[in-house]
Amino acid sequence: MSGEGNKQQKKRYMLKIDSFAYANKLRNVHPAEKTAFALTTMLLCLIFSSVTLSAVIIILMAGVTVGLAGIPVKTYLRLMFLPFSFLLVGVITVAVSASAGDTVVGANAAEWLVKIKISKIALGITPEGLLAAARLFFKSLGTVSCLYFMSLTTPFVEIAMMMRKIKLPALFIELTEIIYRFIFVLLKTAEDIYTSQSSRWGYSSFKNSMNSLGCLTAALFVRSLHRSQELFTTLTARGYTGQLNVLAPQYPVSAANITLIIIVETFLVISAVLLEVNKFV
Amino acid sequence: MSDYIIEAENLIYTYPDGTQALKGINIKIPKGKKVAVLGSNGAGKSTLFLHCNGILKPQQGIVKYDGREVRYDRKSLLQLRKNVGIVFQDPDSQLFSASVYQEISFGPLNFGLSEETVRKRVEQAMSATEVAGLKDKPTHMLSYGQKKRVSIADILAMEPEVIICDEPTAWLDPKHAQQTVKLFDRINSSGTTIMMSTHDVDLAYSWADYIFVLSNGEVIGEGIPEQVFTNEILIKKADLEKPWLVQVSEVLLIKGCLPKAAVLPRNRERLFELIINHGTNVGEEEVINDFSDFRNNGRERDHISADLKGL
Numbered sequence: 001m002s003g004e005g006n007k008q009q010k011k012r013y014m015l016k017i018d019s020f021a022y023a024n025k026l027r028n029v030h031p032a033e034k035t036a037f038a039l040t041t042m043l044l045c046l047i048f049s050s051v052t053l054s055a056v057i058i059i060l061m062a063g064v065t066v067g068l069a070g071i072p073v074k075t076y077l078r079l080m081f082l083p084f085s086f087l088l089v090g091v092i093t094v095a096v097s098a099s100a101g102d103t104v105v106g107a108n109a110a111e112w113l114v115k116i117k118i119s120k121i122a123l124g125i126t127p128e129g130l131l132a133a134a135r136l137f138f139k140s141l142g143t144v145s146c147l148y149f150m151s152l153t154t155p156f157v158e159i160a161m162m163m164r165k166i167k168l169p170a171l172f173i174e175l176t177e178i179i180y181r182f183i184f185v186l187l188k189t190a191e192d193i194y195t196s197q198s199s200r201w202g203y204s205s206f207k208n209s210m211n212s213l214g215c216l217t218a219a220l221f222v223r224s225l226h227r228s229q230e231l232f233t234t235l236t237a238r239g240y241t242g243q244l245n246v247l248a249p250q251y252p253v254s255a256a257n258i259t260l261i262i263i264v265e266t267f268l269v270i271s272a273v274l275l276e277v278n279k280f281v
Numbered sequence: 282m283s284d285y286i287i288e289a290e291n292l293i294y295t296y297p298d299g300t301q302a303l304k305g306i307n308i309k310i311p312k313g314k315k316v317a318v319l320g321s322n323g324a325g326k327s328t329l330f331l332h333c334n335g336i337l338k339p340q341q342g343i344v345k346y347d348g349r350e351v352r353y354d355r356k357s358l359l360q361l362r363k364n365v366g367i368v369f370q371d372p373d374s375q376l377f378s379a380s381v382y383q384e385i386s387f388g389p390l391n392f393g394l395s396e397e398t399v400r401k402r403v404e405q406a407m408s409a410t411e412v413a414g415l416k417d418k419p420t421h422m423l424s425y426g427q428k429k430r431v432s433i434a435d436i437l438a439m440e441p442e443v444i445i446c447d448e449p450t451a452w453l454d455p456k457h458a459q460q461t462v463k464l465f466d467r468i469n470s471s472g473t474t475i476m477m478s479t480h481d482v483d484l485a486y487s488w489a490d491y492i493f494v495l496s497n498g499e500v501i502g503e504g505i506p507e508q509v510f511t512n513e514i515l516i517k518k519a520d521l522e523k524p525w526l527v528q529v530s531e532v533l534l535i536k537g538c539l540p541k542a543a544v545l546p547r548n549r550e551r552l553f554e555l556i557i558n559h560g561t562n563v564g565e566e567e568v569i570n571d572f573s574d575f576r577n578n579g580r581e582r583d584h585i586s587a588d589l590k591g592l
Contacts, residue, residue: 018419019422022417022418022419022422027417155379155380155419156379156419157378157379157380157383157419177377177378177379178377180379181376181377181378181379181420181421184379184420184421185373185421188373188421227374230369230371230374231374231375231377233331233336233369234367234369234374234375234377235377235387236336236362237334237336237362237366237367237369238362238366238387238388238391238435238436238439239359239362239363239388239391239392239439240391241355241359241391244377244378244387245386245387245390245391246378246380246383246384246386246387246390247382247383247386247390247396247399247400247403248380248382248383249380249382249416249417250400
């Protein structure tokens with residue numbers, strides 16, 4: 001049952017992010033401002049591979065997300081730990097270098113910090129490798145924190161609106177929007193079917209579970225097809241001609257926010273350049 | 282200009298799977314009125330509605346809008362859909378956007394209105410259906426009743442001449458059903474024709490100006506509510522029941538608690554008024570006779586139910 005529990009937990013995280021996006025203290029900030037803030041910070045994090053800058057960005061984003069947007073610290077930390085396992089595997093492979101003989105490829109000899117010799121191959125960690133790994137680790141986490149800020153404070157609807165503003169292909173946006181909407185409809189359908197099945201002992205044994213799950217999947221497929229046909233009918237009834245034209249609500253543009261974002265970003269750029277010039281990590 | 286906003290003449294439609302949904306339907310929807318379409322499941326109500334808006338093209342017969350025959354080219358269809366809006370039964374199949382505001386703006390935008398006009402209409406539709414407070418909520422977090430109201434706002438924003446509702450009160454609790462009906466009354470008072478299908482005979486009786494009864498793809502009766510619901514044969518044939526107001530009034534009439542010449546009351550208040558204003562000093566004999574009649578009727582009904590039990 002642990003697999004199911006895990007799945008449930010992941011689903012809950014997804015829904016949690018979604019519900020926070022609609023109910024946080026930065027909800028009424030113009031989505032363009034939030035997007036600009038998150039994307040420029042992310043860009044800086046990616047351009048300058050500085051550990052210090054990345055760390056500053058992680059702290060900054062955590063501060064904004066928890067402090068300003070009001071996301072509970074516990075939830076935020078849990079979310080930040082989600083990419084950890086991926087990150088760890090990636091970072092270890094970067095940190096560990098291998099070479100034939102005693103010399104490390106592309107670095108000064110005898111710079112091993114730790115070394116294991118297996119017949120003629122040396123495996124170990126070099127300062128360069130460690131630095132590269134640290135850079136990658138902080139850079140990834142910094143980027144993730146920017147994305148979390150974005151997804152925890154900006155509902156998908158507004159992200160789609162931003163995609164419209166920057167003139168991404170309409171078909172792509174419409175598809176994403178409809179998929180987003182119907183994820184929830186299907187989730188609800190699946191839940192209902194699951195409940196009705198389990199109330200009839202559908203998941204009482206392994207054999208029953210397999211059988212019920214099969215039926216559930218099949219039913220979902222059929223329902224999806226049915227839903228899409230219904231949707232087409234209802235859209236046609238409202239004069240659909242091949243394009244989902246919609247208007248988004250208007251948000252107030254705040255000069256104070258924009259100024260603040262510019263100040264923060266300038267500060268980040270200047271410190272990044274200074275760090276680079278002084279050859280600081 | 283015609284007195285009837287939508288007319289269907291000898292409409293025949295068979296679904297690809299062989300189900301004959303409409304078998305020669307003739308209806309005339311009076312302009313500016315509240316029209317109820319009654320009928321059991323599978324009577325052809327939804328199929329009929331899809332014809333009114335040009336989603337389905339009749340295999341035989343014609344549909345007329347405002348006296349003119351509907352044409353099925355792109356432009357005429359768009360014009361028809363601008364004038365005839367359908368609120369579908371399941372809001373989840375109608376609401377395509379995760380944003381309430383975007384959702385409502387879709388219809389009016391399709392008719393090439395300016396952004397300013399559309400925004401105004403969205404605001405108006407939202408305040409009329411009392412969903413303005415849900416503007417910032419995603420569709421999937423709304424309750425069924427809220428979704429239903431948004432789906433009505435969808436159509437309202439298009440400002441059609443006719444609004445067709447497929448079972449608008451199904452699955453709604455009494456309070457929200459009442460609100461929805463009141464909303465339709467408000468919309469109707471500004472001249473919009475409203476056509477709704479329903480199983481709720483009490484609602485149809487109190488609300489509608491005119492009623493069509495469908496059964497098995499045919500119109501088996503029509504008329505003003507008082508006519509339709511006092512026609513025993515029709516009601517039996519359509520698998521309907523008499524509204525409680527009619528049942529109670531009939532008993533009271535027999536009992537002499539209502540004036541003989543009284544028009545059937547259309548709502549609770551009117552019924553009470555009639556009872557209170559009417560003295561109960563009626564000839565005893567008459568009452569007893571009528572009452573024994575009534576008892577015989579009751580026995581007859583007992584026979585029927587006994588037969589049913591036998592089945």
